[in-house]
Structures are given as C-alpha cells and as structure tokens.
Amino acid sequence: MDTRQTPTEATKPRATSLATRLFVSATVWVVVILLLTGIVLSSVYRQASERAFDRRLNLYLRTLVADVATPDEPLDRQFQSLGEPLFELPLSGWYWQVTRTDGDKPELRSSRSLWDKKLPKLEDRGVELTAAGIRIGYVDGPEGQTLRMVERPVDLGADGKFLVMVAGDASEIFEETRAFDYYLGGTFAALSIVLVLTTIFQVRFGLAPLKRISDSIADIRSGRAERLEGEFPVEIAPLARETNALIDANREIVERARTHVGNLAHAIKTPLSVMVNEASARAGDPFAAKVLEQTDVMRDQVAHHLERARIAARLTVIATVTEVAPAIEALRRTMEKIHRDRGITIEVEADAAAKFRGERQDLEEMVGNLVDNASKWAHGRVAIRAEAVAKDDYPHLVVAIEDDGPGLPPEARQAVLGRGRRLDESKPGSGLGLSIVADLAALYRGHFTLEQAALGGLRAVLEVPGDAPVGATAH
Template sequence: MTTRSLAFRLFVAAAAWIVVVLVVAGVVLLSFYQHATERAFDERLHVYLKTLVADIAGADVGDRTAPGAMGEPRFELPLSGWYWQITRLDKPESNGSKSLFEATLPSLADLDIPDEPGGVREGYIKGPDDRRLRAVERLIDLGEDGRYRVTLAGAADEIDSDIADFQYALLLTFTALGVGLLAAIFLQVRFGLRPLNRISGALAAMRAGQATKLPPDLPDEIVPLARELDALVDANREVVERARTHVGNLAHALKTPLSVIANEAGSAPASPLAEQVQRQVVVMRTQIDHHLQRARIAAAVSVVGTVTEIAPVVDGLVRAMEKIHAAKRLKIKAQIDPSLRFRGEKQDIEEMTGNLIDNACKWAISEVAVRADPIQIDGAVFARITIDDDGPGLSPEERAAAGQRGKRLDETKPGTGLGLAIVQDLVSLYGGRFALDEAPIGGLRAMLDIPALQARIGAHIG
C-alpha cells in the first residue's frame, strides 16, 4: 500500500481511531482501578482507625493515648511502614506505635487536605524514613475529657505495586487487542476493496479484447460505477463509429471531384497545364489518403478492446512477399512469439510491417529476417518487431533522411517515398517508436516498437 491508496487511508484512519480509543479506555480503566485500590486500602486503614477510636473512648483518662494491641505485628516493627499516632490537642500529650521509632507523623490538616463527611481526612504523607504513606486522620472530641487527633498510616508501596501490576497487565491486554483489531481492519479493508481489483482486471480484459462489459456480480455500492464505466465505453465506441462514417463520407466526397478533374485533364489536348493538373491530382490523392488514414487510425486507437495477433499477420505478409519478390528467390525467415498481440487493428499492423518487409525485400540480396519479441518500455508491454536484410544498407545520414515524406534515396526502385513516413506516422499515433540501424547480416535493420499484450511476459523479458 502506498500513501495515496484508498486501502492505506482506510487502514490508517481505522488504526488511528483504534489507538485513540484504546489509550482513552486504558487511562479510564487505570484511573478507576487506582481509585478502587485506594478505597480498598483505606478500608483497611479505617478498620484500624475504628479500633483506636474505640480504645480511646473506652479507656481511662490517663490511658487514652496508649491503646492496647492492634492485632497487627507491623505496628510493633520499627519503620515497618505501618504506623499509628494519637495526639491530644488540648494538652501536650502524644503517643505513637512502636514502628514509628520515636518519629512523628505529619498532620493531614497541616497539609491543607480537606476533611470528608464525618470529620475524616484521607491523603498521602511522607513517613519517618521518607517513605510514601497512605494515611487517614480523624478528630475526636470527648468534651471535658479532651480532644484527640488520631492518625493511622500504611505504606503506599502496596497500592503502587498493585497499580503497576494492573498497568502491566492492561498494557499487554490492550496491545494484544490492538494488534488483533489492526489485523482485522487490514483484512477487512483488503476484503472490502477486492471488488475494485476485479473492476481493474475486468477493464484490462476489455482493453485486451477479452470482454465487452464489466462483470454483473459486483457489490451494490460499486454497481453504479460499473454501469457508468460500461456506458462510457459504449459511448466511446459510438463516437468512433460516427467518426469512421464521416471519414468515409469525406473520402468519397473528395475523391469523386478529383477523379473528374483527372479525367478532364487526361482527355484535354496535351499541354503543360494538363500535365501539371494531373501531377497535382496525384499529389492531392496521396495527401488525402494519408490524412484520412491518420484520422482513421486515431479513431481506432481510441477504441477499447481492439487487439490483433501478430504471428498470423507476419506469416501472411511473408507468404505474400515471397510471391511478389519470387524473381529474387529470397530466403525470408520469421521468428515471432506466438503469444504476442498488437493493441490495435489488423490492417494497421499489416500496413506498418508490410511496408518494412516490402522495403527489405526490395533491397535484400538473398535474405530477410523478421523477428518479434516482447519488451517493456516505462513499465508497459510492447512488441519489438525487427526486419533485417542483407542489402547495401544506409549510412547514418541516409537513415536520418529515410523517414522524410516523399524522400527516395534511390530512384531506380519503385515507390512513392511515402512508405517509411507512413510507418513513422502510424507508430507515433499508437505511442510506439520506429528506428533504423545496421543489420547483423550486413544490410539495414528496421525496428518497430508497438503496444502489445503478452500473458507470459515474465518468461521472455530480460
């Protein structure tokens, strides 16, 4: 997938949304768990706090800052992280658990922590060994028997440890869930966009002449697109057919007056004017044929799905040239990839290759070789047709001038000098290339690159 592909955009959008949702959900769950862990820890602290309050309320006046056993050994161990402290506010009396080891706990009230309903404060404080503690604090007013502040604290390490374990488990779970969701989104996008690949393949089949319509069994969302594409192809064919009809009408409308002019000039007494008219009529007919041919080919190139097998065309031309040039007893060899097909009409490739083979036969001494192989040009498949002869060949300057319209390098050979120029015009209309070079067998090589289709392209292109 590339950054411009629809699949990439859908996948990235879904992935970004999944990441956002998982992160938000993770933060919310972690916050809930943190609050739940703190509440559970506070419940334990409140149990001990109630025990201290009950001891204070039931003890004699002199023993209210020295309660009995709490039932928790960690209150007896020095700096264990679990502490209690009772401070009388109306007199300088204070006592704490043995675990405090003569240290004191700070007051939550002094830390500006607000009290909750019932006069209880909850929060975090720093213990005697700079250890982080979770503490609860309550004020007790016994009237004439005094006012007391009871503080009970436990090590916050337990809370942090539980939260860290939950965070780790949450991270692993959400990571696995995210990977699973991304994989599901990836498969969903690929599966959901598969009909577009079918349309692409169907359009390629239409261009190759293997189909005339898109497949009907497409998803409902794509059916309107397929219907419009079919209508566009049909409209293209109609436009081309109308253009061909107009071309034929134009040819008939122009050639008939030219024939009349030529006949009148031929029946008139011999004069320089009559000869000039006849020569210009020939030139006009040639130009009309050429430009009408260009118009016809330009229309044919626009038609979707026109293909022609190359091997039968070349074989037919070779047989025809063997008969036409039978007097020279030429050896014409053809080696054509049978799977190659020209993306155009049969008469166009016949005219291009026919002109080149005929030209090679005119100049060859004894041998003409024709070959067609698939090549790639800018990622597209082309057929390279090469025609070699063992004739005298051409110099680089002559090869450059050979394609000029009406240019004949040897007046002893029959022709109008338009053959190579027509080939050049036709191949350019199809987006191909034409070049002349030296042939390995000693004469001239003509190379023609035309758009093609070839199913086993990987097995033939180096």
C-alpha cells in the same frame, strides 16, 4: 516518443490500494480506541483501589480519634484497639502518629512500627482539608516507602488540639494496579488480534465486488471481454451499469467517426478523379501536367491523413489484442511473393507469446511498410525479429527489420522519415511509407527508429505497447 509513456499506470509508482488504506485506518482506530480505553480503565481501577485503601485507613483514623477524645483512659490502654499487627512491626510501612499541636502537654505518641521516626505532615505540603475534615495524599515513609496517608486535626477545646495521622504502605495499591494492567493488556492484545483479523476479513469480503470489477475492466482493456458481466451488490451495481453504458457510448462515437472518415474519403476522391481525367485529356499541356502532378500529391496526402484519422478514431476504443507471430508470418509470405523476381529471402524470428495492444491491420500496416522498404533495398536477405520486452514491469512489443542492402548514413536516417521524402527516385513508391509508420507508432504511444544493421544494411526498430509477459523466443 518513449513507449514507457503508455496509457497504463503500470510504469508509475503504484498508489496504496483501497483495501490497504481501509485496513490501516481500521487498525489505527482499533489501537487508539483500545489504548484510550485501557488508560481509562487502569485509571478507574487505580482510583477504586485507592478508595478501598482509604476506607481502611479511615477506619483506623476514627479509632485513633476516638481514643484521643477519651483522655480519661489509662495511658497503657490508649491506642491499643486498632487490631493491626503491622503497627507493632518496626518500619513495616504501616504507622500512626498523634501530635499535640497546642504545646501545653507532651507532643507526640506513635505506633511501635514507627520506631523513633516521624511522619511528614500533609498540612505542610499544602494539602487542603476535604469536606469530611481530613487530608489525604502520598508521602515518603521512613524507609523510603511511598505511603498513602490520612490526617485529621482534632480540637478538644480545653483538653488540647491534636493532629492524628495514619499511613499505610502504598505498594499494595501499585501492585494491584500493575497486576490489573497486565491482565488488561493481555486481554486487549488478544482482542486487538481478533479485531484486526475481523477487519481483514470484512475488508476482503466487502471489497471483493470492486476487485471483480477491476478484473473485468482489465479483461475488457486486454480484449478478453466486451462488457462487465455478472451480478454485483446493490451498492456496486450502478458503477457496473454506468461503466457498460460508457463503453457502449464509446463504441458508438468511434463508429460514427469511422463513417465520417469513409464519407470524407469518397467525397474527396470523386473531385480528384474528375481533375485527373480532365488533365489527362490534355496530355501535351504543361498546365495539365502540373495538375496531374499535384493531384498525385493530393491523393497521397489525403490517403495519409485519412489513414491517421481512421487510426486515431479506432484507438479511442477499448484496446483489442493481436497475436504477433501469425500476423508477421502472413506478411512474410506476402512479401516473398511480391519480391519473388528479386529472390529475396525473409527470415522470421518471433516470440510466440508476444502480443500487440491494437488491431491487426495497424500492426500489418506498420510492419508491412518496413518489410516492403527493406525488401526493395535488400540484396537478397531480410530478417524480422519480434519479441516481448519488459520495461518497468510493463510489456512492450519490439519488432526489428534488417536488410543486407546499402544502408543509410546517420545524417540521412532522420531525413527519410519526412512525409514524401525519397532519397532515391529509382525505387518505386510515394515516400510516405516510413512517415506513416512513424505516425502510427506515435498514435500508439510508441516509437520508430532507424539504425545500422548487423547484416550491413538498415535496421528499423518499431516499439509499441504489448500485452504479454516476457516469454521465450520461438524460432
């Protein structure tokens, strides 16, 4: 089993944080709202500029219509009352034109600025009359200018029908609108920056309690705390309260499970002891010998499964953290005493920063079984190396135990992991040690392998979840 499949999500792609999503969402909304507002304001300002321009054109138009309606004026005095010098400047972009449409008299009078050109008719472009009896629109001027033009048909009855047109250079409208857009864009850009900074502050300040809860839960998971402590806002307080209640309920469940396991152990041991005593009293009976043999197997199996149940129950608790180096050093001293008569030397090289995400007695049981097995087979030397290794940015604890004994061929290494399997009956033990290590490692979502050792014997590698950044190895 691969220890990269640890209970943490550190080995998986990290999801986008809530703060980032809120910030991105708020920023998008700010940009969209300001963009729409800018478009609306620009359109409103353009329309306002057009209305102001149209009022100016309509003033000239009414003056021309008044001149058309008074044909008794001398010809040299007609259409001289506009008062706009641009109508006198050739091709200035400001033009007027009066066209007779009934064909009985001269057809055209126009401003000097129009020179020998003619204005296009809005009527020919399909522009409809407004309620005021005029047409308004954009046309192309003689010099390629875009003109804003108004025209009005005038019916004087017997005096004829006329079409009066006044046009002005629309670049004034466009330039004013463009300048307004520049100012508006600069203002909205500054406003966007202010709103984004405000959003960042609000998101960070508003989500700070959630960050505190996240840090507190991480402390609980790593064994540095037991409950969520501190004051939280009214909106977050129920979450902290329910989390603490869940932790308390979890501990109660585990304690009950431990009690049941202990009761079961005592309940089974008593009948087994009675059976062993009865069988021992009939030492010469083959049936009694068989009973003794099977009760030994039962005791080993019961011990094994009760141990697994105990560990599984304990693993449901919020994880504790164990310092690795002191635990291994204590095991070294114990094993050297146990195997003192064989003169076994046990060397330890442990990373001072390495930690095990679990309880010390479980680490001692796994490493102790491996060291004990290595000491039984070693000629005189056993080496233990423990280090923190980063895999996918998550710390793992790797403990390797080597011996200088005869070792095992590759085909036999998997066989010895079977429960109760012993390849050499001359060595003491029940054969459950290595299988217990494998089972315990699996319960911690770790794994255990056997390899060829550099010392010449067998190398056992235990990999389980750690709880520290990778540090320097201490000798």
